Amino acid sequence: MKVHEFETIVNKLHMETWDSKHRIAYFVHNGTRIVKTMRSHGKGKFIPEHLIRKQLHLDQDQFTGLYSCSIGEPEYIEILTKKGVIEEEKKQTDAPADKDKKAEQPSA
Numbered sequence: 001m002k003v004h005e006f007e008t009i010v011n012k013l014h015m016e017t018w019d020s021k022h023r024i025a026y027f028v029h030n031g032t033r034i035v036k037t038m039r040s041h042g043k044g045k046f047i048p049e050h051l052i053r054k055q056l057h058l059d060q061d062q063f064t065g066l067y068s069c070s071i072g073e074p075e076y077i078e079i080l081t082k083k084g085v086i087e088e089e090k091k092q093t094d095a096p097a098d099k100d101k102k103a104e105q106p107s108a
Contacts, residue, residue, distance in 0.1 A: 001049040006039050009052075009066055013073050027056075029077060029086055057085050 010017060015025040016033075019041075027035040037055040039047045053063040062079060065071035071079075080086040 001047040001052060003039065003047065005067060006047055006052065009056075012066070012069075013076055027076075029080075034080060034086055057083055 006023075009015075010025045013027055015027050015037075018024045018026075022038040022040055024036065024038040026033045035056055037052055039052070049063070053060065056063065056066070057080060058066065062071060066076065077086060081088055
């Protein structure tokens with residue numbers, strides 16, 4: 001994997017980046033850093049694709065889809081949710097109504 005391919009993925013997933021000894025990229029969902037990946041600085045350097053793929057929690061087909069544009073950010077979020085990396089958003093239940101029912105019951 002080349003540097004421009006890595007940057008394509010970073011831009012596509014709207015990852016936050018930070019430059020230090022390496023170029024670090026974080027995938028943020030609902031204000032929480034979910035995934036971290038990084039590459040060394042330098043033009044044309046070879047980046048071990050299998051490491052980036054594992055850091056992004058993708059199998060080979062999903063990783064190929066991410067680079068070839070068949071997988072975007074919404075699909076990536078769905079993949080991470082199915083794999084349990086992102087917790088599913090809990091739907092709000094009728095908790096206030098249940099609380100009212102308990103309040104109406106006489107204490108023993």
